[in-house]
Amino acid sequence: MTIKILAISGGLRAASTNSALLRAARQLAPEGVEIEIYEGIRDLPFFDEDLEGDVPAAVTELRERIRDADGVLIASPEYNYSIPGALKNLLDWASRPYGQSFLTDKPVAIMGASGSQFGTVRAQNHLRDVFHWLDSKVVTKPEVHVGANYTRFDEQGNLTDETSRGLVAGLIAALVVQVRKSRETVGASA
Template sequence: MSQLKILAISGSLREGSYNTALVRAAQKFAPGDLDIESYEGLRDIPPYDTDHDVDPAPVAVADLRRRIIEADGLFIATPEYNYGVPGVLKNALDWASRPALNSSLTGKPIAIAGAAPTNFGTVRAQLALRQSFLWTDSKVVGKPELCIFRANERFDESGNLTDETTIEILHQLLATLGQKIRETRAIANGTV
């Protein structure tokens, strides 16, 4: 089985972010056929502005778009702010979604997860992301869902994911992403 390249994006800029820790956990607990690379450029992406969405795109934007195109799939770990997606993550995805009919996100297989210290985790933020990906016709993994609630109980002080049930669901989510990538390729190649 060939190695699949996954670009993982944490929607948080915070140093001790549970979602950045979730990206590290994805790298550690992923199935062996997935190579997960962490995207570190979220802070560098300027606010979306149609006047600046020209060729060439801003350097950080061009880098994000290129890395999404080169990846076989995306893993997004999102916090939830005010019942929604953090502005920096939404901004990056707005840039990545352009040009509208031929963006780096068009048809891209994506797995969404999130962690929060609250009792509801990131349910609403994940729902908002799923809605955004309808427009880009991205191929979002439906199940399993991974909404890590009370994240402070599932990660240790060093940011390591320690909860066995959560680790298993994360592994299943990533395995399903790999399966969705292969299915999407087979459909595109007409081999199904």
Template sequence: MATSHSIVTIVGSLRKESFTLKIAHALAKLAPASLKLQVTTLHDISFFNQDLEATPPADWLAFRDKLQASNGVLFVTPEYNRSIPGVLKNAIDVGSRPYGKSSFLGKPTGIISNSPGPLGGVSAAKHLQNILPGISGPILGQPEIHLNGVGDAFDERGELTKESLQKVLQQYLEAYAAFVERFNR
């Protein structure tokens, strides 16, 4: 039987009905058997403050432990003002500290951006690609995935109904699963 790799799937939005959260849940349902996606919201992560590094808060430790126990990290993010949401940057700061001991290190990393608009959050994805080197593991470069027009992709229960989007997500997950397998042998 093939190994199932645990993947922390970080949702870069706090909104209860966010498209990003719906996409993360759809990914978890579509994931191949080799991946177990743990949808992780950022509601409970307090603000990073370097003054607290000597005695980090319990929420920081729990987030870091979750990352360290995983086989990979998948970021699912909207775009806010041509960048990533502040809550996502905060989580990256918490997870990447203390200096030189990033909990993201060595974890195969995937990035999925989204927007109800036409650009699909491409600026947010590019900012993550700028932030993560040096504090993360290898980043899946191809295929890139920037989901546009996601506003009408879900029904009233939050279920993915757009077949074309489902196909794109499945293709990405297949590529990401192969990427994760390469680095977890």
């Protein structure tokens, strides 16, 4: 049975190395794993509880895509020691309605690239806090912090650093394991 992963980049710019990390993950995914990259982050309005009675179409689509995915893969830059506002906005919409989020019990993997030597350590810690609150099943290892990103990708945005490629492949493999565990748990409770 095919495993479907919804991949979300917190980087909005066309040459985002975090979006490039997702493309590398798609290339490195094992047979039987489909990674679909979500492109609708710009279409989401700012989260506003007043809109919850008449949920915008872009939000409904996001929620449905999360629901239909077996797992979620996030690649995020680090802005001001944290996650970008657009990604936080996406997670705020995806976390609703309260107590009914499709991220609850969803297997999630996190990675990131930045120009810093530290990669995206702090941003990933903040993401782990968000997913902890949502009761998502977060993959903890391997951690993928691609620091000095300008040396790890070629001019076409391909991840060329073999160590980073190995870590990304390992993260996808760990996410697949988490998806299979979740399927077993659901199957056992059915």
